[in-house]
Amino acid sequence: MGILSDDVVVIREPEIAGEPSVITVSCPDKTGLGCDLCRVILFFGLSIVRGDVSTDGKWCYIVFWVVGRRGRETRWSLLKKRLLGVCPAVSAASGFYNWYVRQQETVAAEEKPQVFLLKFCCFDRMGLLHDVTQVLCELELTIRRVKVSTTPDGRVMDLFFITDTRELLHTRRRKDETCEQLRSVLGECMTNCDIEPANVEMAAYLQASLFLPPSITEELFILELSEESRTSFKNLSVAMDNSLSPGHTLIQIKSPDHKGILYDIMRTLKDYNIQISYGRFYSTHNGSCEIDLFVIQKDGKKIVDSNKQTALCSHLRTELFRPLRVTVVSRGPDTELLVANPVELSSKGRPLVFYDITLALKMLHIRVFLAEIGRHVIGGSEWEVYRILLADDFELSASRDKIIDVVTKILMGWE
The missing domain is CATH 3.30.70.260 (ACT domain)
Structure with a gap:
C-alpha cells in the first residue's frame, strides 16, 4: 500500500577529496524524523557539518552535508537503505496519506525487534x-x-x-x-x-x-564543573523568540561542537513533541555550531507558555553541555x-x-x-x-x- 522511491534518499559523494558528501531526503514528514535520520547517520560514523530542513507539515525536504572519520570507509548503499527504513512511505493513494502515515507510526511503535x-x-x-x-x-x-x-x-x-x-x-x-x-x-x-x-x-x-x-x-x-567545563558552558546559549514569525517559535542555539550534536538536539525536540518547520545547522572551523530552528508544538501552535520555554531551553542546554x-x-x-x-x-x-x-x-x-x-x-x-x-x-x-x-x-x- 505504501511505496518508497529511490528518489526519497539521494547520496552524492564528493568530487574532490576532503569535501563533504551530501545526503538529500525528500519524503512525508513525521515528528522526530530528523532525530531518526541523525541517529542512522551517527551509527555509520559520519559527522554532520551542515544541515537544512524544510517542511510544510506534510512533506519535508532535508539536506545533510556529512564527513566520515579518517581511514574509515562508509558503506553508502547500506546507509541509504537504513535511511529509507526510517522514512515514512508514500501512500499510493494520496487521499489516504494521513491515515497511512498514522498507521505506519502505530505499527512502528508496536513492533519490537526480537532479542x-x-x-x-x-x-x-x-x-x-x-x-x-x-x-x-x-x-x-x-x-x-x-x-x-x-x-x-x-x-x-x-x-x-x-x-x-x-x-x-x-x-x-x-x-x-x-x-x-x-x-x-x-x-x-x-x-x-x-x-x-x-x-x-x-x-x-x-x-x-x-x-x-x-x-x-x-x-x-x-559532578562538580571544572574550570574548563565552566568556560564551555558559558560559550553555550539557547534562546527562544516569538517575534520573528507569525506562526513559529524561533530557537537559536550556539554551542561548542561535538559528535552527534544535531542528534542530541533532535532527540530532545522529539521527546517534547516539537516539530521543526524550517531549520539550519552550521558547524564552523573553530569548533562551534550555530543552529536556527523555526518550530511549532504538536497542536500546530507556537511555544508561548513561559514555563514550557524555560523547561525546553534548560533541557537543551543540559543535553548539549553534557x-x-x-x-x-x-x-x-x-x-x-x-x-x-x-x-x-x-x-x-x-x-x-x-x-x-x-x-x-x-x-x-x-x-x-x-x-x-x-x-x-x-x-x-x-x-x-x-x-x-x-x-x-x-x-x-x-x-x-x-x-x-x-x-x-x-x-x-x-x-
Missing part, C-alpha cells in the same frame, strides 16, 4: 571486548545489554543481548555468519559460540530498573568506569557508545574484568548505564583522570 542471546567463551587478551563490539557493529547487530566476566585463570564468558537490524538472526545462515566473523577476529582463543532467542525471563532482564544505588547516581549526575556522563569510582578494592547515555522516549539510545568506550580502553591498554549494560530510570528519565570494572593493574596504563578524559573525548568526537 537474542549471544554466548561465547574465550581466553582474555588486550582489546578483546572492543574487537568483539566492532564485529557486532559491522554486522549491524545492536547490543541491548552485555555481561562480561573474567575468571582467575584468564577465561572470559561473554553474554550479549542483541537485536538484528536485518531481522535475520533467527536463520541458521545469519547465526553461522556471526559466529564465523567472531572466530576470524578472536582466532583459536575462542572456544565456543552460541546464539538463541531470549526467553521471557531473559527479556525481563532487559527492562529498565527503577533503582540504582544512590552512590552511582551521585557520581554520575552530581549529553553523556562519564566518571571513574572506587567500589571497595575495585575501580569502575561509569558512563550514562540518555534514552529516547521511543526506547532508542545514542548508537556506538559501547564501541567508543571499549575503543578508548583499548587505546589506553586497559583490560576489562567485568562489563554490564543496564537501563535505569533516574530522575524520571530512562538512561542506559555502562558499568566497566577495570583490571587491577589499570593504573600502570593511565590515571583515573586520564581515563575520564580519553573516554569523554572519544565519545564526544574530540579525539
